[in-house]
Amino acid sequence: MKNPTTTTSSPLFLRAAWGEDTPRAPLWLMRQAGRYLPEYRAIKARASFWEMVRTPELAAEITLQPLRRFPLDAAILFSDIMTPLPAMGVPIEFNPGPVVAEPLRTQAQLEALRLPEPQEIAPYVAEAIRLVRRELAGKPVALIGFAGAPLTLATYLVQGSGAKDYEEFRAFLRQAPHLAHQLLQKLTELTIRYLRMQIEAGAEAVQLFDSWAGLHDPDTYRTFGLPYNQKVLSALAGLGVPRIYLAVGASHLYPLLALLPCEAVSVDWRLSLAQVRPFFPAHTLQGNLDPAVLLAPLEVITQEAHKVLRAGLGGPHIFNLGHGVIRTTPPEHVAHLVEVVHQFNRHSEEPA
Template sequence: MDNTFNDTILKAFRGEPTDHTPVWYMRQAGRSQPEYRKLKEKYSLFEITHQPELCAYVTRLPVENYGVDAAVLYKDIMSPLPALGVDVEIRKGVGPVIHNPITSRQDVENLGEIDPQSDVPYVLDTIRLLTKEQLNVPLIGFSGAPFTLASYMIEGGPSKNYHKTKALMYSDEKTWFLLMDKLASMTITYVKSQIKAGAQAIQIFDSWGGALHAPDYRKYIKPSMDRIFRELKSEGVPLILFGVGARHLIGEWDDLPIDVLGLDWRTSITEARDLGVRKPLQGNLDPAVLLSDWEVIEQRTKAILDEGLSHGPHIFNLGHGVTPEIQPETLKKLTALVHTYSKTN
């Protein structure tokens, strides 16, 4: 491994000039890699994350195989929830399944607090392994945001309409805000422990926040998000916020004390700038494009890079995570294209 540390993406996160557009991919660790698929024949996601050397290997693979400018810690947004008393299982083909969903205020009051050193020591050990011995690029840690976590905890798993979640939010505000407060506290403690262990940037996934219209987001979600980012700001690492289907929330998100705003494929870089965002932007190729011919991939990628170069600063990423069908060779070619095209334009 080249021992020269590549800090290009940290510069871009801070809005500083870079000699090329840096790139990383959400869910780049695992998913489509053959080495990872072989491991998954033997281990579950939680079993991999509980073994630091194995988890570090999976986290490191895309850096070695694709040449990306950052590693992202291999884990799931559900990883800290068992510490709170949430009985969660990652079920193949389904996603997170919660066996004790929240149905009452008592359920919220019964939620515990996380002590990262005793509850998720394997996560912190993985970060230390990677940042002290194995990586020549920054490591991105992450956490789910309160609304996204709450949606799983209340619905009992993935949802298309979030009816139970919204029903609780609208009908019992005291219980809702107690839940938001507990999840915000967990997020802050969990993320701070990742940073202390060595994570050099943090992404908060408010993946399903776009399910709410802006006034509801402003009232029911934004106070906890503002608290999270304000308390993390003093840690001195770049803070990224990402969600899908959230063009209508860009003003709310831009108003938060974040450093980088992540876009899904529905909102272009130019549109975000026209809406007044001046922070560095991250995104935003539709992952489905990577299942098409290379000519289409190249055309779409260059168009996004042109926007980023004209309306920077910009970090290239997908508009959501890598899907299992995407070929590793495609991601390798895409990374090279991002680097070479942005360096020469």
């Protein structure tokens, strides 16, 4: 549904996220602030990942770096989905992905998890949001906050680190479903508090990353994913920000994802937006260029971006990648993509 406070002077991203079929697709890219930018690598050379996340001035600077290069319609806060977990008493390291030294498998470990108050979770995130909003004041750029979905956070907590198919976690759901539900309930409340804190600090939209939802069959997702995502997203209703949900490799779950109380659904590159649209007739679609396209020649980028833009016609569309920017992406290819999207008039083009 449309936000009654949104006007034609509101940032284009927010207008589309609230359901307006805008004449141009607003554009931002997942992982737009990161390793493909030399200015990011310069900071990374002198600061660890946690130092960058936990130092508001650095997190704000990295968030703003792509906005200085490209006329994007939204910034997404530089952080990580694991950021709120240390406040529960779970040490997190990155090597290079997240590592939990003692994977959670027992009732005693679960009971030891504390549920922090919102101001305790990650105060440096709130400060970084305020710094970014100050820099963006008066500019037509929205700031997106985000969090990991409970099922995805549980995946890392139980598995302990990245894995191809997360067999330990999938077995845990079957072997200890009661424990799994207790864990998911705690993570749900943590996520609600964390996202509310971001909104209060100035985030103008929020995205819930359910990176590993696609691992599960529909019955498993219906049991361990859907009700907790519904609770998180419902708790944010009425706060004046559009809610975006992302699940990767989850096209088999689309009938269930359509039940989520959110304004926008971000989809990966595996299906055309024209194929996805019937599942989400009341939602804005976000996506879904294959990130690997940005490694191709400029004429290929133009061709593939036009395919996505035409497939996104027939309803509100936010242009994005189907997942994050690949680290070897040339920045000039991103600049070309932005130009292509800006030149595409959605109200004068024919659908694919």
